[in-house]
Amino acid sequence: MKLNKLAAAVALAAPLLIAAPLSQANESLLIAPEMGKINFDARLRYEDVNDESNKKDADALTARIRLGYLTPDFAGFKAFAEVESTTPLGSRDYNEGATLNTGADRGIYSPIADPDNSAELNQAWVSYSGFDDTLIKFGRQRVILDNARFVGNVGWRQNEQTYDALTVVNTSIQDTQIILGYVDNVQTIFGTHFEADVPLFNVKYSGLPFGNLTAYGYFIDVDGFLTTDRDTLGVRFNGSTKVSDDLSVLYTAEYAQQEIDRALLTDEDVGYYLVEAGVTFSGITAKISHEVQEANNGASFKTPLGTNHKFNGWADQFLGTPADGLEDTFLTLSTNVSGVKLMAVYHEFDAEDSGVDYGSEMDFLAVKKFGKNYTVLAKYASYSRGDSISGKDDKDKFWIQGEVSF
Numbered sequence: 001m002k003l004n005k006l007a008a009a010v011a012l013a014a015p016l017l018i019a020a021p022l023s024q025a026n027e028s029l030l031i032a033p034e035m036g037k038i039n040f041d042a043r044l045r046y047e048d049v050n051d052e053s054n055k056k057d058a059d060a061l062t063a064r065i066r067l068g069y070l071t072p073d074f075a076g077f078k079a080f081a082e083v084e085s086t087t088p089l090g091s092r093d094y095n096e097g098a099t100l101n102t103g104a105d106r107g108i109y110s111p112i113a114d115p116d117n118s119a120e121l122n123q124a125w126v127s128y129s130g131f132d133d134t135l136i137k138f139g140r141q142r143v144i145l146d147n148a149r150f151v152g153n154v155g156w157r158q159n160e161q162t163y164d165a166l167t168v169v170n171t172s173i174q175d176t177q178i179i180l181g182y183v184d185n186v187q188t189i190f191g192t193h194f195e196a197d198v199p200l201f202n203v204k205y206s207g208l209p210f211g212n213l214t215a216y217g218y219f220i221d222v223d224g225f226l227t228t229d230r231d232t233l234g235v236r237f238n239g240s241t242k243v244s245d246d247l248s249v250l251y252t253a254e255y256a257q258q259e260i261d262r263a264l265l266t267d268e269d270v271g272y273y274l275v276e277a278g279v280t281f282s283g284i285t286a287k288i289s290h291e292v293q294e295a296n297n298g299a300s301f302k303t304p305l306g307t308n309h310k311f312n313g314w315a316d317q318f319l320g321t322p323a324d325g326l327e328d329t330f331l332t333l334s335t336n337v338s339g340v341k342l343m344a345v346y347h348e349f350d351a352e353d354s355g356v357d358y359g360s361e362m363d364f365l366a367v368k369k370f371g372k373n374y375t376v377l378a379k380y381a382s383y384s385r386g387d388s389i390s391g392k393d394d395k396d397k398f399w400i401q402g403e404v405s406f
Contacts, residue, residue, distance in 0.1 A: 034072060039082070041066040041405040045158065049094070051110040052394040058094035058110040063087050064158040066122060076130030084122035086114055086158040097190040110395075114158040117191040122162055133172040140164050140187065144307075145179065145202045146236060150218050150256075152307030157189040161305075163196075175207030186222055186305070197221040198305070211239020211251070220304060229261040230302065234272070240280075250287060252276035260299045268299040270325075278332070287332045295325030295353040313347050313361040315383035315395050322391075325352025341367040349386070357386030377401040 031038055042065050049058040068082030095107055096115035125139030143163050145151040154161040164185035170178045183198035198221065204214040214236040221229045234256025242248045256272040271294045278287030291311070293301040300321040312318040312328050327350045334343040343365040349358035361383040369375050379399040385392040 036072050037070045039066070039068045039070070039406060041403070043158065043401065043403040045114070045399060045401040047094075047112050047114070048398045049110040049112060050396040053110075055095070055110040056093075056108050058112050060092070060094045060112045060114060061089040062114045062158055063089060064114075068123065073129075076128050077126065078129075079126045080123060081121070082123040084117070084120050084159060086117045088114075088116050092116075113189055115190055117159045120159065120187075120191055122160065122187075133170060135169045137167045137169075138165075140185075141167065143167065143181065143183070145200075145216070146204075146214060148307035148310060150216070150232065150234075150303050151200065151305045152310075154189050154307050154309065156307070156309045159189050159191060161189050161307075162187045175205055177204045177206075179203070194222050208239070210241050211237055213237050216256075218305070222304065228263065228299075230304070231259045231261075232256050232272075238276075246282050248280040250276070250278040250280065250285070252289075256301075258301050262299065265299070266297060268296050270294040270296055270299060270301045272301045284333070284335045289328075289330050289332065291326075291328045291330075292352055293321045293326045295321070295323060295351075298323045300325045300352075312349070313345075313383060314363045314379065314381035315361055315397050316381075317359075317361070317383050317392055317395065318349065322351065322358075324354050324356060326350075326358070327352050339368060341365070351390075356390055358390045359384050359386035359392055373404055373406055375401075375403045375405075377403075 042063070044061075044063050046061050047059065051057055064084070064086045066082055066084045068080060070080045071078055093109055094112040095109045097111065097113055121140065123140050123142060125137050125141045127135060127137040129135050140162050142153045142160070143151055143165060144153055144155075148155075152161070163183045164187070165181055165183040167179065167181040170180075179200075179202040181200045183196050183200070185193055186196050187193045198219060200216075200218045202214065202216045204212055206212045215234070216236070217231075217233045219229075219231045234254065236252070236254040238252040238254075240248050240250045252274060253276075254272070254274040258270050258272065260268045260270065262268070272292065274289065274291045276287055276289040278285060295301070300323055302321045308319045309316060312326065318326055318328075328347055330345055330347040332343065332345045334341070336342070343363075345361075345363040347361040347363070349360065350356065351358060361381060363382075364380045366378045367375065368377075377399070379397075379401075381395075381397045383392070383395045385394055
């Protein structure tokens, strides 16, 4: 069955390659620009999970479609609505998610968080840009702040995470972007939602010659989603310096403090920090990074609204920070060969509090874009467990994907 699904994925993705040259001749879709804009996105993905735990290996072939409409500008007002649908193709030999396993034996499989989700309202917002250097947006919307570590859309999954929110973006101060927002509902990747109380701010200053400086605060209280409130304040600096035509130096430093308000246990303060250094030389980028999420008394630093698949290994062993905390030391190599983006990442994981060896992981990625509208991707993750008391098991994941968007 897995080979049949993989063959089907390749066969269905092939038209993307054949049709790619046509994309340049069809920049706009369906309607004239003065009538607004229709956006269309279709993504076909095959995912395979080989799990050494007591769960059965899983595989999924899924198709995701998004269709949206953006109105023209009316005296500074715009409106946008988008529906999203994810459909499994073939047998469902995977665990869709804890609340969506309609099959009697679905829970015996390893999880692949791409549930059957028909015609969900993914976005629906109204914006106003009539004030100088200010954009106000109200309604269900995509919110991605910085690198999506703390607030993101979980865009890797077929069904993305969006927010019912009021956001204000102001750029009236030179070289400064101020984002203020309030979230009162989180629409999750599982097609479920949770009421929320999340004020947030993110202020970025880009006037330095050698990088950007960002200060942020995220005050998270989400009903049914978290058992604790989490208030996070942090600062981030990242940038690059060009040494010569062929050589640039890259660097990032970030620190955050999280106050955890636990209803039944003591409150705790835990920290987060990231230090990263790298170089780009003759088209090859190499970076060494060290990220720490601290823990204390069973309470660990967490990023419940972040795009967590992007961090701490693509095998998704650490989507939620363990109670013992997490240290992730990783090396990243990336380049571009004949228009194909290539990336390899090696991770070493340890518990921050106890020092338990959590294991290691190798990740590989290849992405090819055809014009502005077509993308094909292959991706692989292989996690190897460390100490037996870590509670982790070996896991391999493989994806092949084709996407078209207008």
